[in-house]
Amino acid sequence: MTAVSLSTSTAAALRADAVVVAVAKGPKGLVLAPGAEAVDEAFEGKLAEVLTTVGATGAEGEAVKVPAAAGIKAPLVLAVGLGEATDDSYDAEALRAAAGVAARTLAGAKKAAFALPVADADAAGAVALGALLGSYEYTATRNLGGDAKGPLGDVAIVGTKRGDKAVKAAVERAVVLGEEMNRTRDLVNLPPNDLFPKTFAERVVAVGKEHGLKVEVLDEKALTKGGFGGILGVGNGSEHGPRLVKVAYTHPKAKASLAFVGKGITYDSGGISLKPAGHNETMKCDMAGAGAVFGAVVAAARLGLQVNVTGWLALAENMPSGTATRPGDVLRMYGGKTVEVLNTDAEGRLVLADAIVRAGEEKPDTIVDVATLTGAMMMALGSRTFGIMANDDELRATVHTLAEAAGEPAWQMPLPAHLRKGMDSGVADLANMGERMGGGLVAGLFLKEFVADGITWAHLDIAGPAFNESAPFGYTPKGGTATAVRTLVALAEHAAG
Template sequence: MTALTLSTSSAATLRADAVVIGVAKGAKGPVVAIGAEAVDKAFGGKLGTVLETLGATGAEGEVTKLPAASGLKAPVVLAVGLGEAPAKGDGYDAEALRRAAGAAARALSGSKKGAFALPVEDAAAAAAVAEGALLGAYAYDKANSGNGGAAKDKKKNGNGPLAEVALIGGKPRDKAYKAAAERAVALAAEVNRARDLINAPSNVLTPASFAATAVAAAKEFGLKTEVLDEKALKKGGYGGILGVGQGSDAPPRLVRIAYTHPKAEKTLALVGKGITYDSGGISLKPAGHNETMKCDMSGAATVFSTVVTAAKLGLRVNLTGWLALAENMPSGSATRPGDVLTMYSGKTVEVLNTDAEGRLVLADAITRACEEKPDAIVDVATLTGAMVLALGTRTFGIMANDEAFRTTVHEIAEEVGEQSWPMPLPADLRKSMDSPVADLANMGERMGGGLVAGLFLKEFIQDDITWAHLDIAGPAFNDSGPSGYTPKGGTGAAVRTLVRLAERTAAGDLG
């Protein structure tokens, strides 16, 4: 994990491998941002002109490296684009700062120390820079893949993540500033924990090993856990989870991991889809769609990391996470299309497509979560390709049985810099899941498939419990190149949204 230090030194005098400054798009060319005054002075006040000569424009995410001028202790200046310069009197958008810091941290991969002299005029801006830099510095440790040699080579060749982020500017001795930095460290560590889990190969991360990881973390952070193995699931009648997992040699698990605060007045339940590998089952996925299906447990990783973050921050809220873990494989014992499963709720479901498995494991976990009567339930899942078609690869959909709650979750996501969009639950689509042999089918109308999946889950929510569903199928795994603070591979999507929701709930501000 990349370390964060708060420095009282000047950007000119701090010793580091590089000093990071911001540059924005101005009306007449690149403009050096606040925080880089000492660096600009070393260039005779002409740093903006030098950068323009090198082709820099200040566009968001643009990175320009140049040798440091005399008088700077760092040998390299790294200028990162912030996008359009704000109007006079306005500060930079927090998300612009996050992305710029992330791009800079990635560009400094293999370095020991980066001095970040980006605009940090208040604690919120400092938190954004710290968060972006720590998330941008992430690199998956190949040792987690069982390839220790690769990990050693990476370290030997100096290709690992930036080791230390030194934050310059602001008020590092201020209590609010320190608290913001500490929150950024805790949050980034847990987003990166989720990324590690998502990136782990499916032969390493099985339902059982994921459950063991949760138990180990619970001991470290004072959380309570309960793990239901295949025998306990059978005894309890968890037909959805068992039905999905019965085709695999790696049996399913249901994990309850809970954080409680003695003064908490509200309880949130989080439910995560944890399909550690999804072949599609008997309804096998076509060629080209299997290679990244280790990421189908991203929802469970998000829930797990959110609960741990709440414990680290000591939030005044009760937070219970449910990890619905299974591997969806085809075999002689696998659930077949046309089979009927009896769910934990007692409802029966006709399985028309075994590749619509996430809703089956979630339904059992949601029913169990409802028994504890939380104030609200949020489930998180890489649930449908239909949501990716609707919203693309960077935006997750939000559905809910309460419009105000859906709006709250959407506003929170936008606040923390996660792209999301509120989606409806059209009642007319429910009829398409009618079944002649069961209470409902796990598939319905093809058009609007992401909404149909949400309607399926709604069938398992008690009427008096507020609920939201986050379909993170698009942003959970990044197949393209890295950008800003988002790496290639697992992203940890929705952790920041759920942590903020927990904080808002702790503050008595649950919508």
């Protein structure tokens, strides 16, 4: 993995394969962002002119290379765009994106000096995180060779004040967050023949031991004994049995407790309600919610946050077979409620419901579930924004604020009471399907039925941004993105005070 460090050298004096500077779109053309002064001096004050000559505009996502001038120890200067120029500092997301573009562009290089605007600790942390996320490559099932470059080796951030403890802390936090997000990306990208409920649980156990987390795994026998009808019902059709994994981090001085619940469908064929052709190939990503929960709990532990955080990973593989749950079956969920299954491809809410009830038994202050739950949410918000629903207005607003501040686009969504009637069933307490229009909201209303009284709850539907099927952009690769990890960690930090 790419290493990140702080350097007291100037950008021109540091030995590296490349020096990265930032540029922006000014009212009269290209402008250099703060941090590029030493490099510009080596170009005799004409760096902006040189970059303009070769086509640089400062647009967001742009990356332009020029040979370094005499006096710069690196042979190459890479200019990355920040978008519109500002008179003040650049926001953290612009810096993360620019650093990510630089890291992707410099794949294969051993070392780069990042001379980006790092006026304060938040900016330095943003650059560090963007570089780590931008340098990500999935390699677990690939034989690297031929044209494969490998990730950028080392990133040295220059321009910060010597000995600044706040900057050092921000970069250290970014390293933890970046490593756990990249771990989550690896999990999402693993093929379903490598990652199924049992092997996912084994990975959690191994990482839990490494970071002092308490891990409990319920297998098929334990799930049957406990009456987890939702998880068992979804997993019935697969040779790979389901699991419910509890992974807990506790702090001796914690005054608040959070429960994070993740949908972990390691492969979703749709079950008997089989998905149509063309919709199966990326369904390994249907465990992205569980991956995000796992990454967030590990990050909270590594950061030593003064809050108790418990993750619940509801793991199953949804397959069609002679033992699979059928449309029309009635499942008795954990806690006793019954659900008529009208569509076996609405399986995520079934495993989440069991886990939400179990999480509520431990009386956390707040439950947040994370799931690639509905195509309807993608229709509403597109592929880069996730929806937030909640049984508490303040919590919904807080999650939204924290998500946006962390760089994860999100939008608050309602839970209209009139849509609940569509889930009425003549043979069970409720059905797993309701009205077609507003399907993402219907799914949220279903989950709300399983939240215990007195517990605030939020539901994050990350179906759109969890898996990027298009070209990489900013610090986001193709494939798993680790969406929601930052939001969950920010929520844990908020609860810690």
